[in-house]
Amino acid sequence: MRVEGWEKVVNFVKTGTSGLDDMLRGGFLRESAVLVQGAPGTGKTTLGLQFICSGAIQFGEPGLFITFEEFPQQLYRDAGSFGWDLRSLEQAGKLRVMFTSPETLLAELESPDSQLSDDIKRLRTKRVVVDSASHFKELTSDPIALRHIFRSIIGAFKREGMTALYTAEDYHLLGLRQEEAHGLAFLVDTIVLLRYVEIEGGMRRAILTLKVRGSDHDKDIRQLEIGPRGMHIQSRFKGHAGLLSGSPYRSISQRALEAFG
Amino acid sequence: MSNIVNPVDAGELLRKVNLTVGQVAAMTGLSVRQISYWTSKGIISATNPKKRIYGYAAVEKALLIKRGLDDGLSLAEAVDEAEERLRQRREDHSQLGRLNHGSTASYLMSRLGDLDKLADKLRQQIQTLDHNGRDRERRLAVTKLEVVDLLAQNPYTRDTASRIATRLGRAIDLVSMALDELAEERAVEKVRQGDRIICQLPTRDRRTHE
Numbered sequence: 001m002r003v004e005g006w007e008k009v010v011n012f013v014k015t016g017t018s019g020l021d022d023m024l025r026g027g028f029l030r031e032s033a034v035l036v037q038g039a040p041g042t043g044k045t046t047l048g049l050q051f052i053c054s055g056a057i058q059f060g061e062p063g064l065f066i067t068f069e070e071f072p073q074q075l076y077r078d079a080g081s082f083g084w085d086l087r088s089l090e091q092a093g094k095l096r097v098m099f100t101s102p103e104t105l106l107a108e109l110e111s112p113d114s115q116l117s118d119d120i121k122r123l124r125t126k127r128v129v130v131d132s133a134s135h136f137k138e139l140t141s142d143p144i145a146l147r148h149i150f151r152s153i154i155g156a157f158k159r160e161g162m163t164a165l166y167t168a169e170d171y172h173l174l175g176l177r178q179e180e181a182h183g184l185a186f187l188v189d190t191i192v193l194l195r196y197v198e199i200e201g202g203m204r205r206a207i208l209t210l211k212v213r214g215s216d217h218d219k220d221i222r223q224l225e226i227g228p229r230g231m232h233i234q235s236r237f238k239g240h241a242g243l244l245s246g247s248p249y250r251s252i253s254q255r256a257l258e259a260f261g
Numbered sequence: 262m263s264n265i266v267n268p269v270d271a272g273e274l275l276r277k278v279n280l281t282v283g284q285v286a287a288m289t290g291l292s293v294r295q296i297s298y299w300t301s302k303g304i305i306s307a308t309n310p311k312k313r314i315y316g317y318a319a320v321e322k323a324l325l326i327k328r329g330l331d332d333g334l335s336l337a338e339a340v341d342e343a344e345e346r347l348r349q350r351r352e353d354h355s356q357l358g359r360l361n362h363g364s365t366a367s368y369l370m371s372r373l374g375d376l377d378k379l380a381d382k383l384r385q386q387i388q389t390l391d392h393n394g395r396d397r398e399r400r401l402a403v404t405k406l407e408v409v410d411l412l413a414q415n416p417y418t419r420d421t422a423s424r425i426a427t428r429l430g431r432a433i434d435l436v437s438m439a440l441d442e443l444a445e446e447r448a449v450e451k452v453r454q455g456d457r458i459i460c461q462l463p464t465r466d467r468r469t470h471e
Contacts, residue, residue, distance in 0.1 A: 071414070071415055071428075072414070072415040072416075072417065072418075073414040073415055090416075090417075096417050097415075097417055098417045098418075098419060099415045099417060099418040099419070099420070099428075100418070100419050100420050100424075101420050101421065101424040103421070103457070104419060104420050104421060104424065104454070104457065104459055107454045107455045107457055107459075108419070108454055108459075110455070111454060111455065114454055115419065115452060115459075115461065115464065116419075
């Protein structure tokens with residue numbers, strides 16, 4: 001149920017993806033940590049780019065995009081195809097696409113006089129994307145140490161008053177087996193799951209919000225489209241069940257309707 | 262530098278202004294003779310002395326000197342004061358640059374032009390080394406060019422030498438050497454962060470911190 005004036009009480013940050021704000025009843029919680037998990041190609045980076053670009057262009061919130069694997073030059077090009085000019089945004093001091101490694105990011109965040117701290121203060125960045133948090137697994141094989149690293153990163157961006165979106169990779173293209181993000185899921189405030197689902201001989205993208213700490217959210221699984229102007233969310237998958245398994249079937253009620261209708 | 266905030270850069274246009282001695286006289290209220298005398302004494306300088314063409318900087322300095330003379334200063338005093346004020350302004354500008362968030366980006370953008378020149382130089386060097394067949398030097402020059410290209414394409418790269426080597430798919434010792442040489446040439450900046458050395462494009466503010 002939607003409480004009147006709810007959005008005024010809870011401070012939301014618009015996600016920039018049409019439909020996702022509604023699923024989250026307003027957007028991401030300000031200064032919270034969001035995990036976006038999905039298999040390669042499901043749209044994690046696009047969702048992140050959209051979050052950062054909409055902040056810089058529409059909402060006056062400069063952003064930081066931290067990429068560990070994908071080269072910024074590739075991001076400049078991909079974003080350009082959606083109509084976002086990242087280089088101009090960088091020149092205007094509204095964006096920084098930082099190309100670095102997990103250990104360098106960690107060292108810079110821990111130090112109060114690092115270049116990164118300077119950038120955050122000077123640009124007054126409010127949003128950050130870490131693409132992808134899965135790379136922190138390179139730093140240690142000890143799950144407790146890894147959880148400590150995640151806690152430190154999440155704490156650092158909260159300290160700076162930033163809303164942070166962490167992407168994480170699922171290595172299985174289909175099905176329920178989800179990659180264990182080594183406790184990241186326990187530490188974040190919101191989880192957004194991106195999935196491939198097979199419906200009637202075609203692959204579709206699905207989006208689902210799993211956990212939103214201290215707030216209500218949509219429990220439906222919705223269809224996700226990536227078009228020429230970025231990503232947008234469509235209606236929920238009606239008449240199908242077992243979507244998260246990757247191979248859904250028509251729900252019993254739907255089959256009954258078809259048999260008797 | 263023009264960007265989406267300032268589509269036309271007035272400062273850049275002013276730097277391109279060319280004025281005749283008569284125009285400078287009209288703008289400053291000085292006589293042509295005074296201007297010529299100051300030029301011959303090296304107080305103001307012409308961009309093209311033969312044709313007596315002056316840039317905006319000369320107009321600016323001439324005006325400041327004239328203001329001093331009008332206030333009753335001697336020529337030497339007026340020149341001193343004008344130079345002091347111009348020096349003060351340069352300092353204010355660099356101070357502003359440090360405070361102004363956009364300026365790091367535009368400073369970096371101006372550095373990217375330098376990187377282009379450096380890349381051209383390296384390409385030429387590689388060609389001459391090709392002919393001489395000096396393998397080791399050539400390998401280093403090629404790696405330097407690859408590092409420069411990586412930084413030009415991805416200007417906010419900040420990482421350790423070993424990570425940069427991985428990005429390029431090159432051997433760490435070669436990339437380390439290339440980064441050392443580029444740091445000596447001031448094309449790359451090395452910053453100590455804890456027990457790591459992070460390589461990046463030089464940033465003006467960082468240098469003033471140290």
